[in-house]
Amino acid sequence: MNSQSLGSGELPSGTSGLVLRYNNSITRYDYSNNGQSNDLQLKHDNDIEVNGEVAPQDAINDTKDDHEYGESDPIELTRSTHSLLFTEPVNSLPFVFALIIVLMSYICLILAYYNNMQGSSDGNYFNVPRGVTSDVRIAQYLSLIIGLIMEEEIPSTLYMLRQIPRTSLVKTTPHIKYGKFVFAAVVRLLMGYGFLVNMFLVVVQAKYVLDIFYDVIALQFIQQLDDICFTLAKMDVFGKRMKRATTRKCFSVQYEKLPFARRRKLSVFVKAVYLINLVVVLVGMALINVKQDRGDYYCGSISIYLGDHIWENAIVHNSTAGEERMNLIFSYFNGVYMKNGTIDGRPIYVEQNRYNRQPYKDKVPAQIRYCDSEKAWAFLHPNIRKSSLSDYNEECPWLLKSSETAEFNLLEVGGSWKIWTGTVSNGADFQVFCNECNGEVDCNYHGQCVDKECHCDISNNDELEGYFGRSCQYKKPCLQIQGGERSILSILSIDYCFLDVLPHFGLFFFQDFNDTWRIAWVDILEKKPFFTYERPVYVYEGGWSNFTIPKDDIVIMIYGGSRWFGAYYDGMASIGKEGWVDYITEFHAFWDRVYTDRTKIVSNPTTHSSPIGSDFFLIGGRGERYGPLGELNPLSDPPGSGFFDCIEMNTTKHMMYVLNQQNSQ
Numbered sequence: 001m002n003s004q005s006l007g008s009g010e011l012p013s014g015t016s017g018l019v020l021r022y023n024n025s026i027t028r029y030d031y032s033n034n035g036q037s038n039d040l041q042l043k044h045d046n047d048i049e050v051n052g053e054v055a056p057q058d059a060i061n062d063t064k065d066d067h068e069y070g071e072s073d074p075i076e077l078t079r080s081t082h083s084l085l086f087t088e089p090v091n092s093l094p095f096v097f098a099l100i101i102v103l104m105s106y107i108c109l110i111l112a113y114y115n116n117m118q119g120s121s122d123g124n125y126f127n128v129p130r131g132v133t134s135d136v137r138i139a140q141y142l143s144l145i146i147g148l149i150m151e152e153e154i155p156s157t158l159y160m161l162r163q164i165p166r167t168s169l170v171k172t173t174p175h176i177k178y179g180k181f182v183f184a185a186v187v188r189l190l191m192g193y194g195f196l197v198n199m200f201l202v203v204v205q206a207k208y209v210l211d212i213f214y215d216v217i218a219l220q221f222i223q224q225l226d227d228i229c230f231t232l233a234k235m236d237v238f239g240k241r242m243k244r245a246t247t248r249k250c251f252s253v254q255y256e257k258l259p260f261a262r263r264r265k266l267s268v269f270v271k272a273v274y275l276i277n278l279v280v281v282l283v284g285m286a287l288i289n290v291k292q293d294r295g296d297y298y299c300g301s302i303s304i305y306l307g308d309h310i311w312e313n314a315i316v317h318n319s320t321a322g323e324e325r326m327n328l329i330f331s332y333f334n335g336v337y338m339k340n341g342t343i344d345g346r347p348i349y350v351e352q353n354r355y356n357r358q359p360y361k362d363k364v365p366a367q368i369r370y371c372d373s374e375k376a377w378a379f380l381h382p383n384i385r386k387s388s389l390s391d392y393n394e395e396c397p398w399l400l401k402s403s404e405t406a407e408f409n410l411l412e413v414g415g416s417w418k419i420w421t422g423t424v425s426n427g428a429d430f431q432v433f434c435n436e437c438n439g440e441v442d443c444n445y446h447g448q449c450v451d452k453e454c455h456c457d458i459s460n461n462d463e464l465e466g467y468f469g470r471s472c473q474y475k476k477p478c479l480q481i482q483g484g485e486r487s488i489l490s491i492l493s494i495d496y497c498f499l500d501v502l503p504h505f506g507l508f509f510f511q512d513f514n515d516t517w518r519i520a521w522v523d524i525l526e527k528k529p530f531f532t533y534e535r536p537v538y539v540y541e542g543g544w545s546n547f548t549i550p551k552d553d554i555v556i557m558i559y560g561g562s563r564w565f566g567a568y569y570d571g572m573a574s575i576g577k578e579g580w581v582d583y584i585t586e587f588h589a590f591w592d593r594v595y596t597d598r599t600k601i602v603s604n605p606t607t608h609s610s611p612i613g614s615d616f617f618l619i620g621g622r623g624e625r626y627g628p629l630g631e632l633n634p635l636s637d638p639p640g641s642g643f644f645d646c647i648e649m650n651t652t653k654h655m656m657y658v659l660n661q662q663n664s665q
Contacts, residue, residue, distance in 0.1 A: 086180035094245035131408030153192030307429025331562035371396035446472035474609035478646035560589035566601035
């Protein structure tokens with residue numbers, strides 16, 4: 001023990017004063033009284049006198065000593081039920097009670113972790129929101145710092161291990177086993193990191209400020225359960241045995257300290273652990289924010305369905321024709337949209353072509369993006385406007401827009417949409433789906449999910465066998481269909497070797513007799529059909545009475561987003577392979593004006609993968625009296641009976657039919 005005494009006596013100088021002895025050192029307090037005011041001067045035996053002045057020892061040697069930097073608080077066991085794991089026998093009630101509290105805390109943390117990880121997916125393992133507002137982001141960083149300060153299990157554990165070595169524990173409380181002491185410390189340490197992991201998850205997953213604070217406080221309650229139960233046990237809430245266990249002498253005994261040099265190293269270690277924990281959570285939060293701002297968590301490819309709304313005489317501006325009026329059927333813009341950049345942390349989705357889902361080369365695509373001026377998500381096209389006034393300059397020229405929302409993820413936007421069809425209307429039909437898959441179920445078990453894309457099952461490298469569509473949702477297409485009026489249409493397909501055999505016919509080969517048309521394969525081995533809007537394209541072969549098609553013309557059945565159109569194309573039969581590839585690649589039902597005088601028949605709105613099962617109409621007169629679709633004369637009798645039947649599904653037989661027809665020429 002340190003010895004110290006306080007007394008008076010004669011100092012070496014002969015003056016009177018006080019003498020303080022502390023650890024064998026002497027400090028003199030001299031009183032000088034030579035006619036002047038009394039001053040108290042402090043002198044230490046180890047002080048050095050230089051030119052009559054006293055130089056303190058620290059002025060010569062600033063080495064930190066044990067008394068200046070050692071801990072002044074007594075070192076005692078923490079008052080927690082965790083301590084009962086080493087102060088009580090294993091077969092005692094207090095030990096079992098403490099173990100139950102530990103298990104309850106761990107179970108709560110595990111359940112919280114399990115709940116937080118629900119809905120995680122590839123690329124978004126922590127199930128974080130696609131984006132958050134600036135106030136939420138500030139609250140996230142503050143909560144991580146506050147939560148790290150509130151976490152007490154890790155520092156308490158490291159403090160106990162640092163201050164109570166094996167020798168001190170055995171000497172002061174010999175009934176406590178050091179192995180159990182370390183075991184309880186590890187239990188607390190793991191619980192502390194369990195708290196930090198769950199705190200990080202609830203913070204990065206939060207969309208609102210209050211959610212962050214509520215969830216962090218809830219986790220803090222789980223961590224304080226052991227302290228609360230210990231206090232209640234001392235109050236005799238859980239019985240006499242628990243009270244005796246929590247009021248034992250070992251909780252008030254003071255342990256000897258380690259040597260200062262060792263304590264200083266351990267102190268640096270504790271600070272380093274705190275710093276590492278802080279850096280890890282803040283850097284993790286920053287990386288997630290970067291990915292949010294970059295749009296990594298958004299669906300990269302979506303499909304939209306706008307319904308069959310029509311805006312008659314829509315105002316269209318382009319660089320060549322200036323302003324013109326066109327009938328806008330919104331379903332023309334159905335299809336695939338790809339994420340292309342972000343605005344204010346939200347993605348911009350851009351329309352893709354209907355053939356291979358790649359960007360348009362010549363056409364200006366539509367967009368779906370968030371408009372801050374409207375506080376809503378909007379579908380828009382830069383060349384379609386609401387007004388023809390010269391001073392018209394709308395910041396967000398929306399054609400459809402959602403209800404006001406701050407939602408970052410388009411797929412989670414709720415409420416009704418408004419649509420512009422010359423006037424504003426509510427209740428617009430707007431559906432959006434993510435095209436990315438996470439497993440075979442997203443491919444309807446008809447294909448494999450590879451890099452978030454469905455690769456549909458095919459047989460013998462034949463794309464006409466098996467399933468097709470973005471989610472492999474459509475069965476093998478019918479290869480040849482026949483209408484109620486004995487019209488015959490075959491699927492229009494590409495090939496890449498027959499062009500050399502029949503170069504003078506271009507892509508399509510015509511048969512003069514019986515006015516029949518059939519499929520023309522440019523490469524019979526590829527068997528790759530034309531697709532647009534995820535549906536095959538059919539070509540008219542013949543069968544209509546009193547209907548003759550000139551050699552250079554062609555009639556095709558093509559899907560336009562919600563309806564099938566039987567359209568007549570002047571001079572298109574001789575444009576060749578490259579011409580047809582370019583046309584189908586850039587095809588757009590609105591900008592290519594598919595529903596004009598060239599369209600002869602049209603179906604009801606349908607989502608079927610082929611014309612089979614849909615009612616068709618022969619288009620008669622056109623004009624204001626008939627509406628935007630013209631005079632529709634039903635070809636189906638009775639209504640609802642459909643018009644086309646499938647007459648050939650066998651690929652081999654169909655190929656033999658085509659080859660025989662070609663060889664006969």
